[in-house]
Amino acid sequence: MAQITLDKLTKRYPDGFEAVKEMSLTVEDGEFVILVGPSGCGKSTALRMIAGLEDITDGELRIGDEVVNDKAPKDRDIAMVFQNYALYPHMSVRDNMGFALKLRGTDKAEIDKKVEEAARILDLEQHLDRRPANLSGGQRQRVAMGRAIVRDPAAFLMDEPLSNLDAKLRVQMRTEVSRIQKNLGTTTIYVTHDQTEAMTLGDRVAVMRSGLLQQVGSPMELYNHPLNLFVAGFIGSPAMNFMPATVEGETVKLPIGDVRLPDEVHGRLGGTEGKTLIAGVRPENFEDASLVGDARDRGSTFPAHIEVLESLGSELYAHFTVASEQQIESQELRELAEDVGGGEVPMAGEEGRIVARLDPASEVRVGQESELWVDATRVHLFDPEDGRNLTTDAKGPAAVDGGQGGRDPEAAPPPAETR
Ligand SMILES: Nc1ncnc2c1ncn2[C@@H]1O[C@H](COP(=O)(O)OP(=O)(O)OP(=O)(O)O)[C@@H](O)[C@H]1O
Ligand SMILES: [Mg+2]
Incomplete structure (x- = not known):
């Protein structure tokens, strides 16, 4: 040993x-x-x-x-x-x-x-x-x-x-x-x-x-708490959704609508006002708005035109596209797509594709406009230049290692966290 x-x-x-x-x-x-x-x-x-x-x-x-x-x-x-x-x-x-x-x-x-x-x-x-x-x-x-x-x-x-x-x-x-x-x-x-x-x-x-x-x-x-865009996009399947974002005062403007980040997260965004950032949202941090219940206040609702629904019994994936005037110009994001293998990283901004994992009880239908919800407490924002995660307070590799991890006290299986 x-x-x-x-x-x-x-x-x-x-x-x-x-x-x-x-x-x-x-x-x-x-x-x-x-x-x-x-x-x-x-x-x-x-x-x-x-x-x-x-x-x-x-x-x-x-x-x-x-x-x-x-x-x-x-x-x-x-x-x-x-x-x-x-x-x-x-x-x-x-x-x-x-x-x-x-x-x-x-x-x-x-x-x-x-x-x-x-x-x-x-x-x-x-x-x-x-x-x-x-x-x-x-x-x-x-x-x-x-x-x-x-x-x-x-x-x-x-x-x-x-x-x-x-x-x-x-x-x-x-x-x-x-x-x-x-x-x-x-x-x-x-x-x-x-x-x-x-x-x-x-x-x-x-x-x-x-x-x-x-x-x-x-x-x-x-x-x-991924420290950067690469870790965020590499860990998790289906991969995190990426889309352009701009901070305007108290709110963050996304192609799916405005979200208000928790105050302590917002406090870390100094100096980013008006800049185009990259937002990252995991598929399970969306939900059918009619099934959100008490969590509703933690996020925002928005209309989505569902194009494809994949039901795996225990999981339901809804695919939709969002229109955006902004384009994300990010070398980091391009490299991530290459590293992870082309189509696996949904990139709103180019084609605007988003994958949402919904409660299987959801009654959203293909071809219909549905009201979805996004959990604002789980939205990550990345610097498009160096890929840094601006919303996390986790420390860099050396610090994390020095602290010797063991299990994350917050550890809980991802799906359970939003349900
Ligand atoms: N003998 C060598 N001379 C020069 N470059 C090498 C040599 N062996 C490996 N490399 C390069 O070093 C890099 C890392 O190779 P390595 O085999 O460690 O990758 P890996 O992460 O294990 O990849 P994989 O998942 O494909 O096994 C690669 O770019 C490879 O081309
Ligand atoms: Mg190898």
Whole structure:
């Protein structure tokens, strides 16, 4: 067991490309931290530096109190699980799992004991004498985890371990990984670009973009208090809706109408009067106005012409467009759309598309004009130039990390908050 500290870790590849830039992060003993971000942002590079598979260009890496920059991978007491978990096809599950210990010269009785213990944790006991070819994808993935577990390392590093599995198995294994990590209590850093995994698996999530750490916090901290446009748009599905906004005195003018932000939030907007900002509203912060009840005073109502309704039984998504005279000219927003993958970031202002998640009891109809409501206490405003969230009082990555998160006291599942 150990704490892992990244102190301004930088990786510059021989061709001069900086894949990781001054990354600072402390993973507490026993903590499960998720490293998430778009393809190419430096997740694997960061993980490989921790494992010792990649030289560290600058900065310090500590495991416990010891600086390990120059230690060989095998001396770091870390086990890595990769996306391609390539098991030895000619060996039984038992031998696959015990192989590292055998190489290390551990005696047979000890190997058997460790393998059987891991098999019990992973629910693989009845498969120990089978060959990998005769196992399901999920079982093979568990064998790969078993190989890491038997080594009883100070930490696990996992690089997209579930991405080879089909969707259903992935969901199942996601729960397994979480359960196993909790049982073992081993410090774990888990890389993914799947934001559902990011939100559900770990104690804390570290969001990266272009080699830079953007924000570190509990899933709910990131969800409710994103520090910038990138984190706001990357975390959450369907993604946050973005639209142009201007502050005029006490109110914020949006294409859907005027909203009045809570006083303490409004107080943070000094100097933005008249500037075009970017407003962000999550789909679940809209509601069918007729179903809002007592919460009505917290927001504003507006007419919307519903174009598409998607009912998933437990959820109802209403799509509508809003007209706006303003255009948001934001490099940040364009990059976000590219990073997250084109169509997934609704951007009012260009086409003015908005997605609202409504109570399934809503009786709004396609083609009709409906009265919707937006929760003004949940509207975020971003600076279009640097993407900074102007409405949050959360602190930057260093401060958040230094404060060591754990769970957000405000944590509550997003849908429940508005209902
Ligand atoms: N050996 C190398 N030389 C130069 N650049 C490299 C090298 N290896 C990786 N890179 C670059 O470093 C950046 C980060 O790569 P990395 O593999 O860490 O990304 P990632 O976040 O793991 O992405 P993915 O989600 O696609 O796995 C990429 O832009 C990549 O092209
Ligand atoms: Mg990678």
